[in-house]
Amino acid sequence: MMDENKKVIIVPCSGIGKPYGSVSREAAYEVTEDLRPGQTQLVPLALLVLGDEESRAVVEACPAVTIDGCKLGCAAKMVQQSGGTIAQEFAVLDVYRRYKDLKPQGIAELNEGGQKLARVLAEEVTAVVDGLMTREQGGENA
Amino acid sequence: MSDFLETTVDKFTFKVATDRFYNPEGVWAKEENGRVRIGLSDFVQQRSGDVAFAEIKPVGTVLAAGDEVAVIETIKVNITYTSPIKGKIVEVNPAMNDAPEAINQDPYGAGWMAIMEVTNWDVQRAKLLDPQAYFKIMKGQAEEEAKKL
Numbered sequence: 001m002m003d004e005n006k007k008v009i010i011v012p013c014s015g016i017g018k019p020y021g022s023v024s025r026e027a028a029y030e031v032t033e034d035l036r037p038g039q040t041q042l043v044p045l046a047l048l049v050l051g052d053e054e055s056r057a058v059v060e061a062c063p064a065v066t067i068d069g070c071k072l073g074c075a076a077k078m079v080q081q082s083g084g085t086i087a088q089e090f091a092v093l094d095v096y097r098r099y100k101d102l103k104p105q106g107i108a109e110l111n112e113g114g115q116k117l118a119r120v121l122a123e124e125v126t127a128v129v130d131g132l133m134t135r136e137q138g139g140e141n142a
Numbered sequence: 143m144s145d146f147l148e149t150t151v152d153k154f155t156f157k158v159a160t161d162r163f164y165n166p167e168g169v170w171a172k173e174e175n176g177r178v179r180i181g182l183s184d185f186v187q188q189r190s191g192d193v194a195f196a197e198i199k200p201v202g203t204v205l206a207a208g209d210e211v212a213v214i215e216t217i218k219v220n221i222t223y224t225s226p227i228k229g230k231i232v233e234v235n236p237a238m239n240d241a242p243e244a245i246n247q248d249p250y251g252a253g254w255m256a257i258m259e260v261t262n263w264d265v266q267r268a269k270l271l272d273p274q275a276y277f278k279i280m281k282g283q284a285e286e287e288a289k290k291l
Contacts, residue, residue, distance in 0.1 A: 018217070019217075069217075070191070070192050070217055071192045071243070071246065093192050093194055096194055097194060097195070100195065
């Protein structure tokens, strides 16, 4: 069995006040709280920026999936700077390009399109998480 | 290879290619063997944000200077841009459908929007801003934007 302490770390964008940042966080919440609560852990980007030791230790120990709201890619950059390994980078914009009818709007409260886009993104992240868990288990059973 | 005029405002650096002409909203026009390639300036693409979709008027569309030529949807806004010149669109950059982020990555190169067939380029060019004139306008716009930060 996989080390039960080993989880996939989800690091979303911290862009407050921007719909795409909100979509990234909403997707991260869905994965870590609803879809794969036992296998994932959300690490807030702000804690990595502040150099929080506990967060850095978790990121160094576990594979990370980053979800960035824009092409600045702050989540991915901070995971790398914190010594982490990125298993997969997501960008909200890339997913939106595939689902043009789900235009995210609103900030404190995402519109229906934004919520649906977050759901789609969460499912894609979940698929990556499942793949990582399967590989881990396969590796340990080999 | 283009040369550039360059300015840094706040933490942002903006380039203006010196081998083409501009309208005041930052759409550039570059003559190439009798046809004119158009696109967006570096300042415009940085101010607008990451491009999600770019809808360019289709091949065959005849435009006057000032007519709508493109609608760009970015993570911040939807913006309509107007043609800097009069002419007919004869080619649209396929990247505008497949990878519109080319506008952000290479606004003066791979991020071009369309090629137009024009008449009287010399007359039309005289109505556009040369790089130095656009640079001055752009710098003013950038400084105004910086005050809002």
